Amino acid sequence: MTKHRAFAVIVICVIYVLSLIIHKQNPFNYRMDPHLIGRYYLSQDIPHEVDGKRVFLSDDEIHIAAGYLYSMGADPTEYNFQHPPLIKYMFGFMTRLTDNPYLVQVVLSLLLLLLTYFLGFTVSRSWKGALLASALLAIDPLFISFSTQALLDLGQSVLVISYLIVSVIYTRKYWLQGIILGLLLTSKFWAGSLFFIALINCYLLIKRRFDTRHFTYQICTAFFVFCLVYARSFIAHRGLFNIVFFELKTLKYWFHHSVSSVPGASLVLFMTGYLKSWWGAREVLRAQYWTLLWPIGLCMTSIASVRRLMHERMKPNLMTLIYVISPTYLAYLSIQAAYERYFIVLLPYLYIGMAFSLVQFFTKKSGRR
Numbered sequence: 001m002t003k004h005r006a007f008a009v010i011v012i013c014v015i016y017v018l019s020l021i022i023h024k025q026n027p028f029n030y031r032m033d034p035h036l037i038g039r040y041y042l043s044q045d046i047p048h049e050v051d052g053k054r055v056f057l058s059d060d061e062i063h064i065a066a067g068y069l070y071s072m073g074a075d076p077t078e079y080n081f082q083h084p085p086l087i088k089y090m091f092g093f094m095t096r097l098t099d100n101p102y103l104v105q106v107v108l109s110l111l112l113l114l115l116t117y118f119l120g121f122t123v124s125r126s127w128k129g130a131l132l133a134s135a136l137l138a139i140d141p142l143f144i145s146f147s148t149q150a151l152l153d154l155g156q157s158v159l160v161i162s163y164l165i166v167s168v169i170y171t172r173k174y175w176l177q178g179i180i181l182g183l184l185l186t187s188k189f190w191a192g193s194l195f196f197i198a199l200i201n202c203y204l205l206i207k208r209r210f211d212t213r214h215f216t217y218q219i220c221t222a223f224f225v226f227c228l229v230y231a232r233s234f235i236a237h238r239g240l241f242n243i244v245f246f247e248l249k250t251l252k253y254w255f256h257h258s259v260s261s262v263p264g265a266s267l268v269l270f271m272t273g274y275l276k277s278w279w280g281a282r283e284v285l286r287a288q289y290w291t292l293l294w295p296i297g298l299c300m301t302s303i304a305s306v307r308r309l310m311h312e313r314m315k316p317n318l319m320t321l322i323y324v325i326s327p328t329y330l331a332y333l334s335i336q337a338a339y340e341r342y343f344i345v346l347l348p349y350l351y352i353g354m355a356f357s358l359v360q361f362f363t364k365k366s367g368r369r
Helices: 002-022 036-041 059-071 086-098 102-124 127-138 141-148 153-168 174-185 191-206 212-229 231-236 243-258 265-272 293-312 318-333 340-345 347-368
Strands: 274-276 284-286
Touching: 002 102, 002 127, 002 141, 036 059, 059 086, 086 102, 086 153, 102 127, 102 141, 102 153, 102 318, 102 347, 127 141, 127 347, 141 340, 153 174, 153 191, 153 340, 153 347, 174 191, 174 212, 191 318, 191 340, 212 231, 231 243, 265 274, 265 293, 265 318, 265 340, 293 318, 293 347, 318 340, 318 347, 340 347
Parallel strands: none
Antiparallel strands: 274 284
């Protein structure tokens, strides 16, 4: 088994590097623009803004600039406050260390591939199926695009799958669950993370493995970690920083800016690769990173989840949970503004379910022969 794991790690790394080459993505040569911080000031409603000289930056540039300011001691509630600072801190310190924040994304990409393999092997006991799932993720154009974009969704994806693994497999490690949960909630705005927290713990409740006392310890640990990530804000406010009020204010901002004006737009985008913009001329746009594997995988996992739930009579196993994640998370996304990058969180489960279904099909077919 150890040989299989070592082989899988090597293959996964090779496929990832080849995918970078094929998609012409090179995260290793980037150097931070020395004028980025100045342009960032001109893009924000902050005291540095100069009348008539406002500029517009991509989320990628905003996260790099904000992370750099955080690493220099800036209060994260003053710059790009709408998302918690954990991943941006990583971008900032990596920029100061190497002048290249994208190296964080390379590490997170490899972690996501390896965690996908580990989870896939755990639920299927098939190293071939687990390797196939990781390979499908490694060649996904959306996944590869994160290697050269300083976006927060990739880090969130790594922490979501980590939380699922420690919650479902290492159920007694409540302190580890709490640490990962706290990091997850500070990786990106936590609304999407709450979906996974609720789904995972509902699964544990159905399986009669939910422990109220341990979950309470987990929440307390997570809250401590959450506050620790905002340590600079507590220092800036001399200990009087009301983190609960601040998060409620951020939630209000999220409702105002992120709720979709076209319900179901995310599902249409995922299934077809097309989106009707809610800005500008409201034209129909083609998704940049869409792949036919998405609708195929969604159909396969949706059918499999219904069949397994009917067969198991509402007593799901871990594989059923994997199948259920993709369609239910897409239903959740349907109330939000549609963005391709939001899909990265569900892709590991989509490809695990897809790979497991394919392995089952070909195993039965060869068995009949």
